[in-house]
Amino acid sequence: MKKNKNSSLIKTRKLPFDKYALYNQAVQSPEDDVEFYLKCYKTIRKGKKPITLREDFCGGGAISCEWVKLDKTHKSSGLDLDSEPMDYGRANYISALKPDQQDRIALIKKDVLSGNLPTADIAVAINFSYFLFKKREILKKYFDNVHQSLNHKGLFILDIFGGSQCYDAIEDKTKHKNFTYYWDQKNFDPVTSEADFGIHFRYKGKKYEDVFSYDWRMWSIPEVKELLQEVGFQDVQVYWEGTDRKGGGNGIFKQTQEGEACLSWIAYVVGIK
Numbered sequence: 001m002k003k004n005k006n007s008s009l010i011k012t013r014k015l016p017f018d019k020y021a022l023y024n025q026a027v028q029s030p031e032d033d034v035e036f037y038l039k040c041y042k043t044i045r046k047g048k049k050p051i052t053l054r055e056d057f058c059g060g061g062a063i064s065c066e067w068v069k070l071d072k073t074h075k076s077s078g079l080d081l082d083s084e085p086m087d088y089g090r091a092n093y094i095s096a097l098k099p100d101q102q103d104r105i106a107l108i109k110k111d112v113l114s115g116n117l118p119t120a121d122i123a124v125a126i127n128f129s130y131f132l133f134k135k136r137e138i139l140k141k142y143f144d145n146v147h148q149s150l151n152h153k154g155l156f157i158l159d160i161f162g163g164s165q166c167y168d169a170i171e172d173k174t175k176h177k178n179f180t181y182y183w184d185q186k187n188f189d190p191v192t193s194e195a196d197f198g199i200h201f202r203y204k205g206k207k208y209e210d211v212f213s214y215d216w217r218m219w220s221i222p223e224v225k226e227l228l229q230e231v232g233f234q235d236v237q238v239y240w241e242g243t244d245r246k247g248g249g250n251g252i253f254k255q256t257q258e259g260e261a262c263l264s265w266i267a268y269v270v271g272i273k
């Protein structure tokens with residue numbers, strides 16, 4: 001989860017709260033995510049039903065769990081390098097599934113850059129995890145692995161974010177019932193397009209800094225599209241989020257040919273095999 005020089009320090013730090021539970025509450029929306037993937041596949045593949053989903057960089061595998069809950073034919077696999085979040089997911093998310101759902105999910109310790117990724121109808125890379133690959137040839141290698149692993153008519157769904165505000169050093173805060181979540185954009189280097197981000201939590205009056213931290217390259221939509229096409233995806237579509245009455249995102253993503261110069265935006269890029 002944390003890919004900076006302090007990662008071992010952060011990992012062994014004793015915290016008075018469950019960091020994955022707070023992360024899940026503040027950042028993830030796996031129920032909505034899987035609904036979008038299913039709708040997207042059925043729309044693009046004209047009603048055909050996907051069966052298998054692979055969640056790359058799965059952490060605790062929250063998306064894989066929601067996928068098997070959505071339909072009794074669904075199967076999922078989650079890949080991650082790190083046993084800690086996967087063990088957390090097994091103990092907290094998978095254990096809460098019904099036995100037949102548990103039988104249809106597997107979290108596997110595997111580097112997505114290694115070959116022979118498990119086959120799938122849909123592969124997803126969510127919460128911008130692939131931003132940790134900073135070199136074009138490395139990201140291309142990952143995309144190539146995904147392309148090879150997808151079944152006939154498979155889709156690769158990635159999320160991506162940007163906007164002028166994400167280049168500013170600002171800290172955004174959201175209050176939740178028992179804690180406050182902070183998304184801290186620490187810096188951005190226009191020469192390398194690299195940026196550092198941190199997630200902090202305030203819990204029982206004390207702020208815990210860098211519970212999760214990210215050292216990323218800010219990839220753009222055209223860069224991602226071009227790389228997907230280079231590894232063989234026949235088409236690449238972009239899904240842009242609609243706005244609510246206050247001008248914020250409404251969680252509804254529609255296919256588009258053009259975006260808007262928003263302060264901050266999130267979109268999906270879909271590679272079609």
Ligand SMILES: C[S@@+](CC[C@H](N)C(=O)[O-])C[C@H]1O[C@@H](n2cnc3c(N)ncnc32)[C@H](O)[C@@H]1O
Pocket residue numbers: 001002027028056057058059060079080081082085110111112113126127129132
């Ligand atoms: C930002 S977390 C994403 C967690 C989850 N996907 C989510 O939606 O919040 C990134 C995860 O990617 C994993 N990771 C980093 N490099 C990887 C690699 N080469 N192969 C597989 N997993 C990797 C990390 O261990 C970490 O759990």
